[in-house]
Amino acid sequence: MSSFSFSQTAPSSCFSTALNSILSSPVASPQLYLIKHLKSTHSEPELQHISILQCADSAFPLSGYLATIGISPKIVELETHSVIQYDHGQRLLYDQVVAGVTEFDYDSVKFRVYKATWRAEYVAYVFYHLVWVGQDETIGRKLSSAVYTWANSLKEEMWVFENGNWDKSKDLYKAVRTADWDSIVLRDEFKEGLRRDTQTFFGSKDIYTSLGITWKRGILLLGPPGNGKTESIKALLAEFECEALYVKSFVTRTVRGPEAGVRSIFDHARKHAPCVLVLEDLDAMVTSEVRSFFLNELDGLAQNEGILTIATTNHPERIDDAIVNRPSRFDVKYNFPLPEHDLRKEFTTKWIAKIHALGDGTDIKFNDAEAVATEVADKTEGWSFAFLKEL
Template sequence: MAHTAPSRRSLQELEDAFIKVSFEADSRGDSDDPIKDPFYEPWFERGSGKFSDPTGFGATALRKLYPNYVVKSIVNAEVLGLPGTTVEPVTPADVISQLVFVPLARRIGDVTGVLTQSVRFGLFHVSWRGLEYLLYVTRFPAGFGESVVQYVLHDGPAENVEALVLAAGMFEHELHEEIFVFNQGWWSKDPGLWREVQKANWNDVILKDTFKIALQNDVRGFFASEDLYKALSIPWKRGLIMYGPPGNGKTISMKAIMKECDAKGYTPLYVRSFQSWMGEEASMSACFAKARQMAPCVLVLEDLDSLINNQNRSFFLNELDGLEDNDGLLIIGTTNHFEMLDPALSGRPSRFDRKYSFDDPDKDERALYAKYWQHKLKSNKDIDFPDSLVDEIAAATEKFSFAYLKEAFVSTLVLLAGKKEDEEKDFKTLLKGQIKTLRDQLDHSSLRDTIQATRSSGSGNSNASPSFGPRDQSALGRFAQSGRFSGGWNARPIEYHSNVAMPGGLPDAMGGNQLPMMMQGGGRDVRSMAKAAASLGRSFIA
């Protein structure tokens, strides 16, 4: 039997029938409310077959299921975490979630971690300020990651939904004992860095009074002088650079500035790196946009010589000098290598107005540092620390940085804590021994640097441009410790992030950062015991 070709009309009818059977739905549904927009039906009927739009599909489906409700989708505010809300799953068996174990720091206590639930799909009943809402939480793959979309449904005016979302958004984007940190292309709120900054104290910054007061007045005077700047018709912005060899107080001074500014309402913003998936220029734009939003604030750029390079320098200068309004921005940069900065950064006052040199301490500053430790240890009856020893230390530690001085004291305390009962070495003898050991290390390092510099100068590359490698990101990744991890529901995925605590060379209230040498004895962390005891003025001699 001969087969005849189907007509164009019959093919179209067959195609339409197949589409309806496969998708099992008509975009209009059974709603009694007629669609008034002539573009609405063809868009959702045919457009859904051309591209993936889960957010739009979800809103359309929910409007059909809840025709008397206001339906709003939100992506950047977490209603589940808003204080003052009561949240219950409508049908617990239908909630799809991931049970996530969040490890806690061992020093917190016997509890090693907590559990939290990260929702992938679920319907929740939300009560807030006497009003009732339904909240759908959905999560789906998007690009290289996942997207979280929440739908708020309310049997009432749209203003009630907007009030809830506004409150959730404001809470989500406010700081709650956190510091904004920019890294890998986005801003995050870091409670760990905030806690680290709170340990800083100007009393622990061992600098000459004239230098310290000048730095403090520069920061405090800027925020107090808005009216003066405007009266003189000059932009209310200022830039400072703190430079010098590592271990001489730049970081602890920065921590003290951030702590003071945060306490007075001037938000500190900390930039870890401009390197990101979107490129350094886009990262710079995002950083300055956030700073302008939060102004008046302090924008911290640590290791300027690594952040700014030949490729991004022009864009960075445009952000400093460009047409955008930078009123209220105090920009503080630090560098260990001032000579590597481009003159456009280091030599023009309108960009970075003042430069503070943190050189190796002179004899008077070394004496101040020795007196600092003398005061810390004065209540420890097992240590004899006369004024004469202060002078001896200041004389014997020429070219020592504050970090080297700190190591001399801490390693001495460790040796005292671990010495045997029949040993007769006292604090003074051990301290001088440690100073001699560190002196040998310092002299050896200086000789090695000299040899390396001689080899480099003879290689014919003396005019080569400096290399800007990736910044050190070796800190252990861990979960963000925040109020979300309390065992409740979370719409957002639980993510790891790096600890961005700032390194520091000077002692803080509880002993500061860990030092190179680690000694343990008898199952005890002797170094931690010694540092804690020294900070509290208690005896730690076994």
């Protein structure tokens, strides 16, 4: 291992000085300014440089990857500035670096990493500059590739798109893993048809190819809210081995327009194909602003090989006919109507059984569960499963 020390080459507060220059008089390209400044600061011939620019911390999670391989970077305190954030999932406070410098050894090579964040035209940028001792860029590119590979790998997580960015959700993954068809009250033939239409897709690539058809499919689940669409999707995803991508909204907080969110969604899906792309409440997502972009991405401008798109809507009448009724977009539709008497009774019976299973843990007792379930079903015509659950 080299005895080289970065403190010998970089004067104290050199990075903070560069950041102050950017903040005091904004430059057209902050990343270019920082690259030039840092290459000038570390101009020794034995040093190599790589710069990375992203629009989200999660896109290049360097510290997260290093932690998985047992590396704890040393923070250069004088050059590092953080803010306190709260992780609602873990219920913990943590430091988020706004700008800073760290040092560590990777594969017996000394690295110094500079990080800076800034916002321009509503876009948040995250900049990294890696400096290390070496004859070429090989080890730096190896580290960068490892971080990107780790960032795009799921670890008991699911991809979720919200507020213009893709992130990973452990909570949604857990919710999907615990879902099963036994707890969902639908007609058996309906369940089997839905499962068959989704499961056979991933085993039919050769058939699609032999027919000269793009290997993609769209399934639309429609009907009033609270009747099993979301729970059915979770149960379907629990059966799949491929990755699932869940979209909460097309909206982004950038000036690049609504097309940026739609394009990011489908680009991510193509990178992770074969996969399931879930679009819940499609009628609320596809506004007049995004309609044309959505149609182009869905089937017009790119090949969505290996993407099974499952969308839901409570109000199909609000969706453009070109989306709902044109073949090759959503060619299979499943209607989830308000439950009929026998399904309401079955649903109530299941809930009574759950209460009985609690044993002494509840004071609620039913002397005649069959009679109670029948009475509830008799008096709840027009109720959804969600309303029955609240009864």
